[in-house]
Amino acid sequence: MKTNDVILKSVTRVAAVIISTFSIYLFMNGHHNPGGGFIGGLSTASAIVLLFLSFGIEKVRENIRVDFKKLAAVGVLIALGTGMAGVVFGQPFLTQAFGYYDLPIFGNTELASALIFDTGVALAVIGTAVNIILSISEDR
Amino acid sequence: MIFETVLIIALGILMLSILANLYRVVKGPSSADRVQALDSVGINLIASIAVFSVLLHTHAFFDLILLIGILSFIGTIAFARFIERGVVIERKR
Numbered sequence: 001m002k003t004n005d006v007i008l009k010s011v012t013r014v015a016a017v018i019i020s021t022f023s024i025y026l027f028m029n030g031h032h033n034p035g036g037g038f039i040g041g042l043s044t045a046s047a048i049v050l051l052f053l054s055f056g057i058e059k060v061r062e063n064i065r066v067d068f069k070k071l072a073a074v075g076v077l078i079a080l081g082t083g084m085a086g087v088v089f090g091q092p093f094l095t096q097a098f099g100y101y102d103l104p105i106f107g108n109t110e111l112a113s114a115l116i117f118d119t120g121v122a123l124a125v126i127g128t129a130v131n132i133i134l135s136i137s138e139d140r
Numbered sequence: 141m142i143f144e145t146v147l148i149i150a151l152g153i154l155m156l157s158i159l160a161n162l163y164r165v166v167k168g169p170s171s172a173d174r175v176q177a178l179d180s181v182g183i184n185l186i187a188s189i190a191v192f193s194v195l196l197h198t199h200a201f202f203d204l205i206l207l208i209g210i211l212s213f214i215g216t217i218a219f220a221r222f223i224e225r226g227v228v229i230e231r232k233r
Contacts, residue, residue, distance in 0.1 A: 056230040137229040
């Protein structure tokens with residue numbers, strides 16, 4: 001049964017870009033505004049689920065060549081690594097550092113190591129959510 | 141004062157609209173009626189959040205508006221594919 005869902009595919013091509021941009025926005029302003037790693041990772045996972053819904057598993061898997069199990073493991077390792085970096089410098093576990101730097105485009109910017117921890121949380125959430133969706137969609 | 145009264149009246153009307161949609165969710169003869177009513181509940185929820193954030197003088201909920209829109213869209217598509225084909229995510233054999 002070959003069905004033609006051109007409207008769904010055309011809408012998905014536009015909406016996936018918008019959802020991914022919105023999830024990066026939610027991820028980056030989690031320090032001063034509502035947002036953060038968890039909700040940014042979940043909205044990225046929802047964009048990937050939308051791609052799975054409209055294009056099928058095989059077509060997405062051959063274009064996004066990421067093993068989501070390894071992605072979750074890498075996220076947990078990044079979060080653990082930022083915790084252990086405080087131990088290396090003689091501080092308690094999960095101590096975060098921040099500093100003000102002059103970046104070329106953004107000017108005087110506050111860079112905190114909590115962003116790296118949030119990156120780990122986001123990668124773990126993306127890997128876990130997409131892996132759950134992929135596991136329960138295999139009906140064999 | 142009268143502005144807040146207008147906002148509270150608008151919230152009451154939106155709540156009545158959500159209740160009417162919930163009646164269609166419970167009573168709906170086919171499952172397509174239920175899915176469409178749930179989508180409409182999501183849209184009314186977005187409108188209520190907008191009115192509510194005006195009432196509270198905050199802009200902390202504006203991200204939530206876009207997020208509920210995205211999640212309602214994806215949920216409606218998933219239900220529509222389940223009704224139409226029986227599977228949510230296709231895979232070739």
